[in-house]
Amino acid sequence: MEYGENMLKEKLIKVRENNYLLEGGEAYYEVALEMIESIGVLDPELRDKLIYTTFYHWIVEGRFTAEQLENLLNISLENLNLHHEINDKEDHQVFKRTFSILIVALILYKHRSDKFLCEETLYKVKNMVVEYMLMEKDLRGYVKEYGWAHSAAHTADALDELIQCDCFKDSDFMDILNSIKTKVCVGNYVYIDEEDERMVTVVENCIKAKNLNSSKIIFWLKDFKIENPSNRTVEYYHLKVNIKHFLRSLYFRLLNVEGAEAIIEEIKGLLNNL
Structure with missing residues (x-):
């Protein structure tokens, strides 16, 4: 571990021991900039237990101004590296991207109560x-x-934080759900760490909030199918497993949701066909 990471780790351990309060005149935002600079470090304790958890406490507890939060949001979005290094299937840069997206989620969560982001920014x-x-x-x-x-x-x-924002239209909710569907319907990897549960949460909250009516949800669900089912490759079986796990999770989440009966029946039919 580099010297700077060691220093940051020691600092954040002290912050945690002090109930996430800073002492000695340091500014929360200045420390936050240090943390965001190291958001993708390979040390899981520093990245997850210290940097992310400290961000969680400071954002939720209101340690930043609206302007500071928007700056942290923009830095995090830039860190997603949408246009480079993302084509490599497995590389260490993934940690920078995936923990930056968690900071985006935290800031959106704070926005939902404080309403400090404008509609243009949310889009x-x-x-x-x-x-x-x-x-x-x-x-x-x-x-x-x-x-x-x-x-x-x-x-x-x-995406779950976004789907609970109140500025979006049907087409935006469909964009969100279609991105979920694309990520579920992969055959090169089988999800084993409850990714399906986290993705189902987005759909569940969309249905509970009645962001989209049942007919549109059912239309969206009909696309969970396997092309060329006679081509029984390994990728075929992986895709089938991912779709079945997702649909089963969604089925059980919706059992006690009022008005979801038609959607549940559609899911049952899809599972039977699989």
Whole structure:
């Protein structure tokens, strides 16, 4: 570990021991800039238990101004590296991307109570998060030695915050759900770390909030199918497993949701066909 990372780690351990309060005249935002600079470090304790957890406390507890939060949001969106290094299926840069998207989710969560982001900014965030969900190729969950990458789950957390914002239209909700569908319907990787549960949460909250009516949800669900089912490759079986796990999770989440009966019946039919 580099000297600067060691210094930051020692500092954040002291912050944690002090109930996430800073002492000695340091400014929360200045420390936050240090943390965002190191958001993709390979040390899982520093990245997850210290940097992310400190951000969680400071954002939720209101340690930043609206302007500072928007600056942190923009830095995090830039860190998604949408246009370079994302084509490699497995590389260490994934941690920078997937923990940056968690910071986006935290800031959106804070916005939902404080309403400090304008509609133009929210649309920018929606478009970039959806694009990231579509483009990310590294689907690993827990990575030995380095901890959680979990791109599908972390991005679903940000999409879940977006789907609960009140400025979007039907087409925006469909963009979000279609990005979920694209990430579910992959055959090169089988999700083993409950990514399906995190992605289902987005759909569940969309249905509960009645952002889209049942007929549109059913139309969206009909696309969960396997092309050329006679081509029984390994990718075919992986795709089938991912779709079945997702639909089963969604089915059980909706059992006690009022007005979801038609959607549940559609899911039952899809599972029977699989």
